[in-house]
Amino acid sequence: MIPFIRNENMKIYKRNRTWVMIAIVLLFVLLQIVNIKTTGRDAVSGDWRAQLEQQNVKLREEASKPGALNIEVKQAEKNMLLNQYHLDKNIPPSTNAWNFAVSQVRNIIIAVALISIIIAGEIVAGEFTSGTIKLLLTRSASRTKIYFSKYIAALLFGLLLTAAGILVSILAGGLIFGFGGLADSYFFVKDHTVGQVPMLQALLAGFVLNIPFLLITITLAFMISAAFRSSTFSIVISLIVSVTGFVIAIAMDGWDWTKYFVFSHTDLTPFLYGNPSVDGVTLGFSLVLIVLHLAILHLISYPLFVKRDVV
Amino acid sequence: MSLLQIRGLTKKIGNKVLVDQLTLDMEKGEILGLLGPNGAGKTTTIRMIVGLMSKTAGQVMINGTDTNTNFEQAMRHVGVIVENPDLYKYLSGYDNLVHFSRMTPGVTEARIQEVIALVGLENSIHDKVATYSLGMRQRLGLAVVLAHKPSLLVLDEPTNGLDPAGIRELRGHLKDLADQEGVGIMISSHLMSEMEMMCDRVAIVQKGRLVAIQKIEDMAADERAGVQFEVDRPDLAVQILQTIMSGDEITTDQGHILVHIPKTRIPEINRKLMEAGINVFNVNTIKKTLEDKFMEITGGEDH
Numbered sequence: 048m049i050p051f052i053r054n055e056n057m058k059i060y061k062r063n064r065t066w067v068m069i070a071i072v073l074l075f076v077l078l079q080i081v082n083i084k085t086t087g088r089d090a091v092s093g094d095w096r097a098q099l100e101q102q103n104v105k106l107r108e109e110a111s112k113p114g115a116l117n118i119e120v121k122q123a124e125k126n127m128l129l130n131q132y133h134l135d136k137n138i139p140p141s142t143n144a145w146n147f148a149v150s151q152v153r154n155i156i157i158a159v160a161l162i163s164i165i166i167a168g169e170i171v172a173g174e175f176t177s178g179t180i181k182l183l184l185t186r187s188a189s190r191t192k193i194y195f196s197k198y199i200a201a202l203l204f205g206l207l208l209t210a211a212g213i214l215v216s217i218l219a220g221g222l223i224f225g226f227g228g229l230a231d232s233y234f235f236v237k238d239h240t241v242g243q244v245p246m247l248q249a250l251l252a253g254f255v256l257n258i259p260f261l262l263i264t265i266t267l268a269f270m271i272s273a274a275f276r277s278s279t280f281s282i283v284i285s286l287i288v289s290v291t292g293f294v295i296a297i298a299m300d301g302w303d304w305t306k307y308f309v310f311s312h313t314d315l316t317p318f319l320y321g322n323p324s325v326d327g328v329t330l331g332f333s334l335v336l337i338v339l340h341l342a343i344l345h346l347i348s349y350p351l352f353v354k355r356d357v358v
Numbered sequence: 359m360s361l362l363q364i365r366g367l368t369k370k371i372g373n374k375v376l377v378d379q380l381t382l383d384m385e386k387g388e389i390l391g392l393l394g395p396n397g398a399g400k401t402t403t404i405r406m407i408v409g410l411m412s413k414t415a416g417q418v419m420i421n422g423t424d425t426n427t428n429f430e431q432a433m434r435h436v437g438v439i440v441e442n443p444d445l446y447k448y449l450s451g452y453d454n455l456v457h458f459s460r461m462t463p464g465v466t467e468a469r470i471q472e473v474i475a476l477v478g479l480e481n482s483i484h485d486k487v488a489t490y491s492l493g494m495r496q497r498l499g500l501a502v503v504l505a506h507k508p509s510l511l512v513l514d515e516p517t518n519g520l521d522p523a524g525i526r527e528l529r530g531h532l533k534d535l536a537d538q539e540g541v542g543i544m545i546s547s548h549l550m551s552e553m554e555m556m557c558d559r560v561a562i563v564q565k566g567r568l569v570a571i572q573k574i575e576d577m578a579a580d581e582r583a584g585v586q587f588e589v590d591r592p593d594l595a596v597q598i599l600q601t602i603m604s605g606d607e608i609t610t611d612q613g614h615i616l617v618h619i620p621k622t623r624i625p626e627i628n629r630k631l632m633e634a635g636i637n638v639f640n641v642n643t644i645k646k647t648l649e650d651k652f653m654e655i656t657g658g659e660d661h
Contacts, residue, residue: 050460057457062448178444182502185408185438186461187430357410 051192055200059166068162072208075158076216079151080223083142095139099130106130117301118324125236125321132234132241143228144221145246148213151220152253153314155212160264160289163205167268168281170197171352175276180357190353194273201269205261213254235320242320252319259337260313264289266344273348300324306332309340359422361386361510361542362407367416369402369566376402378566380416384544386509389536391557392546393652399566400546404514407544408438420510434462437508441515443499447488451479451498454487455505462506473501477531493524500531511535511543517552525549529556554648562655570655577651585624587615587631588640595636602630616644 059065109115110123133140171194174180183193233249235242244252267288271281292310305311306325312333317323323333362384369377377399384390394400405411407418409429418425423432445454455474459465474483477497487495496516503511511532517525533556535541547553553560554574561571589595592610599608599617609616619627624641631638 054457054460057453058446058449061453177446178442179446181410181440181444182438182458182499184410185433185436185440186458187433187436187506188461189430354412356412357405 048192048196051188051196052199052203055170055197056203059170059200059204065166068165069208069211072155072158072162072212073215076151076155076212077219079154079216080147080219083147084223096134099134099140103127103130116298118297121300124239128236128239128241129234141228142224143231144217144224144226145228145231145250146233147220147224148216149233149246149249149253151216152213152250153257153316155216156209156254156257156260157293159205159208159212160261161286162208163201163261163265164268164285164289165282166204167201167265168272168285169278170201170269171273172276172278172281175357176278184357191349194349194352197273198266198269201265202262205265206258209254209258209261213250233320237321244320249320253316256315256319257313259315259333260293260310262337263292263309263313263340266341270344270348273352307336309336312336360384360419361388361421362544363417363419364407365417365419367403367406367418368414369399369406369411370414375566377406380563380566380568382561382568382571384510384542386542387536387540388559389532389543389545389557391553391560392544392563393548393550393553393560393648394546394563395656396548398563400563401514402566403563404440404512404544404546408436408440408512409433410440435507435509437503437506437511439499439503439511439513439516441518442492443495443502445487445495445498445502448486450486451483451490451494451501454498455483455502458502459505465505469505469507473505476504477501492519493521493527496520496524496528500528504535509541511541511545513543513545515547516545517547517549525552532556550647550649550652560648562652564656574648577648584616584618584644585621586640586642586644587617587627587638588613588642589615589631590637590639594634595631598630598634598636599627602627613639 106123106127110120110127115123132138174183184190229246231246232243233246235244235249264285268281268285271284272278275281292308293313296305296308296310296313299305299308300311301324303325306328311324312328315330315333318330318333323329360383362382364380364382367377367380368375380399380403392400392403402411406413406416407425409425413426418432420432420436425432445451446457449457452470452474455470459470474480477500479494479497479501482490482494487498490498513532516528520528529552532543532545536543536558545553545556557574559571559573560577562569587595590613592613592615595615596608596610599615603617603619607618617627621643624643628638628641
């Protein structure tokens with residue numbers, strides 16, 4: 048299996064366009080820094096206490112605005128509690144490499160997922176388009192091996208690119224905001240009270256608990272690619288589904304039916320550093336729902352790929 | 359044990375029978391040509407043998423291993439090129455070789471260098487395949503399927519798109535492999551003259567059935583060859599020939615006289631003509647070509 052995965056990796060990383068895609072993700076991280084820097088959100092100048100108090104007044108207004116989305120109210124409440132915590136404990140807020148990286152993990156995962164769709168959508172269909180499938184399937188290797196080596200290579204691409212994105216956000220963030228603050232705590236709101244964990248733990252948990260989004264999007268693109276042999280079809284459909292799924296999950300946050308909506312379960316951080324959007328949903332429930340979706344996708348594409356007549 | 363044993367190989371799609379109960383054996387070091395009109399089922403047969411298509415019924419054994427039950431083991435010593443060898447254009451020739459060599463355990467770097475030298479790609483092996491000519495791609499394709507030292511090569515229309523020099527080169531490689539390394543080669547092509555020069559045996563497939571299988575040398579020997587004499591006085595020559603071989607058919611076409619005689623009689627006739635003062639410019643034996651034979655067997659249908 049290892050030589051097969053190495054082959055797939057070679058085919059991914061020896062193409063120039065892969066590096067263009069990687070560059071896009073890294074550029075995206077740098078743009079986030081520019082964004083924060085130009086809006087001055089990182090600066091703690093003058094009286095930070097007065098600034099936080101003023102912010103809380105504004106947040107309270109926003110939360111009580113008629114027609115506010117569920118998620119907006121929750122965000123406002125969370126930020127008010129965090130601001131109040133800083134005021135109570137007299138800790139001035141600051142931006143540094145580490146809390147910048149933590150704040151960017153979810154953004155990076157989403158950017159990486161959209162890019163990974165292109166890799167996963169191409170990885171099987173591309174072999175049919177180029178005709179190389181004929182050489183690939185007539186070697187001493189079962190189709191099962193080829194199928195899973197390709198799937199694993201696509202997942203690895205997503206995971207490695209996410210790790211690279213986080214690394215760049217730490218390095219670039221550090222150069223702009225400073226590397227201090229690694230010993231600080233990461234503050235979060237769970238059950239209406241503020242809790243804290245070490246910064247690195249929050250960073251690692253953010254990475255791991257956001258992986259489901261990557262899994263779902265990559266598997267969807269891979270499924271369409273393997274089942275229908277069309278990379279265009281796969282990439283377009285997967286992009287549409289992933290983006291709409293993501294947007295719906297935000298807009299409909301807290302609605303009861305989203306309990307069964309997989310994109311409402313692709314960010315598992317609330318189980319540690321917050322509260323699940325629908326009451327009563329457990330980590331186990333989310334995991335089962337995710338695994339179920341992955342299994343269904345493979346149950347569609349795997350038999351089609353293994354049994355297909357190559358003409 | 360035969361290198362390749364095919365038993366009752368059948369492919370049906372819906373009600374249509376593409377390949378019908380095909381049974382065939384192939385030995386080591388043999389070059390077997392698969393002939394047939396378009397749509398006769400050659401390609402389907404080859405794709406079933408190498409696992410690109412599923413079989414409706416039947417069995418394919420390679421070196422005694424059944425491809426139905428143990429595909430990986432059976433394909434261990436098989437090299438396949440279906441139509442043009444499509445390789446990864448964005449990789450170098452060398453990376454393509456590494457890629458496919460990794461799929462079979464035991465292919466060493468030394469062996470990779472050996473096949474590069476065999477097909478003469480030393481100077482361009484590190485260039486991207488996108489920059490290769492079709493002939494170079496064909497050579498690289500051959501290197502790819504030879505790297506793991508197959509005992510059976512299966513080639514489907516490998517000469518498609520090749521220029522005469524490329525075809526000649528490929529023929530040379532294949533002959534060497536069969537003669538020197540005992541590789542069995544199954545090849546399908548619609549170029550009859552090519553098949554005639556290359557193959558030891560041909561199997562003719564028509565409408566999904568194997569209609570004939572014959573050695574090339576037997577095909578040539580089973581008919582009395584035609585002999586053509588080019589002379590300056592054909593009228594006189596015909597008279598003389600009629601006295602020598604009374605009753606046999608003699609056809610003339612301007613200065614050319616065609617008779618059907620065994621090879622051994624040529625000197626005698628030639629001497630008689632010269633004694634009569636007729637100048638013989640050229641004596642030419644005309645063999646029945648594979649194409650003639652093919653037309654005879656298939657009835658020239660669909661062709």
